Amino acid sequence: MENKNFYDVIFKRKSVRKYNLENLDDTILEEVSTFISSVKPMYEEIKTEIKIVKLENVKNLLPIRAPYYILFSSENKEGYLTNAGFMLQQIDLFLSANELGSCWVGMAQPKKEILKKLKLEFIIALAFGKPAEFVHRKNLKEFRRKSIEEIRDTNEKDELIEPARLAPSATNSQPWFFRILNNKIHAYCIKQNLIKAILLKKMNQIDMGIAICHIWIAAKKYGKDMKIITDRKGLEYSPKGYNYVISLIID
Ligand SMILES: Cc1cc2nc3c(=O)[nH]c(=O)nc-3n(C[C@H](O)[C@H](O)[C@H](O)COP(=O)(O)O)c2cc1C
Structure with a gap:
């Protein structure tokens, strides 16, 4: 199975x-199991468990x-949901690269019997x-997404955004939302209203990890390394209506 060309799959x-x-x-x-055991975490110190089960x-x-x-399970520690998104998205891209269908299912x-056997919290x-349908889109127009202008402040890192x-x-x-400052990308997550927050608060942290996974894969494609840090300035610069998540140093 193909294990390299994830950038194109995005x-x-x-x-x-x-x-x-x-x-x-x-x-x-x-081969899926072998790939699963090679997935990179965002935070090495968070214990996780990934298991394949049948319908x-x-x-x-x-x-x-x-x-x-x-099934993705994890220790419940700071950053664990973002880490889940980052890790499981690598598997989503691997499956798609190999013409298998996949879908996140929140x-x-x-x-119960399976839940009891998991060592960590199911996420x-x-x-x-x-x-049983096309596994890929034909072109970018088929993506229903916000425009790039809506999700970043400047265009300096658009190849990653x-x-x-x-x-x-x-x-x-x-x-x-992303703020670009020299070689840093500060990542922010929207503050949902009360009703949406009940449904989406946890999910949106996972979503942030997924987007950061795509940035990491693109950075690798351009021969760059990505470091993940908490940056006081990133927090200070939070746009109105967004919470600071993390900063990425691209070198
Ligand atoms: C964390 C997460 C949870 C999701 N949960 C569900 C779900 O329960 N059911 C579903 O049909 N799709 C689910 N999705 C898929 C999204 O609806 C889908 O990714 C989004 O509409 C964009 O479409 P695309 O993945 O085809 O590009 C989920 C996606 C994510 C990232």
Whole structure:
């Protein structure tokens, strides 16, 4: 299975919601498992567990029926939701690069017996399997996204912000905003109103990790390294209506 060209996949991936429910070959499942064990965390110090289960082990409140679900569990520590988004998005891109369908499912829950066996807190699932619809978009016009002007202050790092703009997010809420200052990108998450916050607060932290994953992959493509820091200035410069999340140093 292809393990390199994730940058290109960012520009064509989509959520796949219709699946062929037949099992995948064992060799394919093994390759998915091998990739899962190579995924990079955003924060090394947060313990995580990633497990593949079959459809019958999951309660899905929305009608996405896929043959397999990747369950992501984590220690509950500062940054754990952003870390979940960052890690699981690498798997989403890997599956898409290999013509398998996938979809984040905030509404899925493992059944009780499975939940009991998890060592860490269950966070979110990613459905996957053989797609029963097109696995890729034909062009950028098919992405329903905010314009780039709405999600950043200056255009100095658009080669990294454009991939973030295309990232998937819960209910397509696209909660991100980026401030660019020399080699730093400060990342912010929208403050939702009270009703939306109940539904989206946790999900939006995951979304931020997904967008940061896309920035990291684009930075690598351009031969740059990305460091993740908390920056006092980033917090001070928070735009109205947004919470500061983290800063990225691109060198
Ligand atoms: C954290 C998260 C949770 C999501 N939960 C669901 C879900 O429960 N059901 C669903 O159909 N799609 C879900 N999605 C998929 C989004 O609706 C989708 O990513 C967004 O509409 C953008 O579309 P695209 O992924 O096709 O580009 C979720 C996405 C994310 C990132």
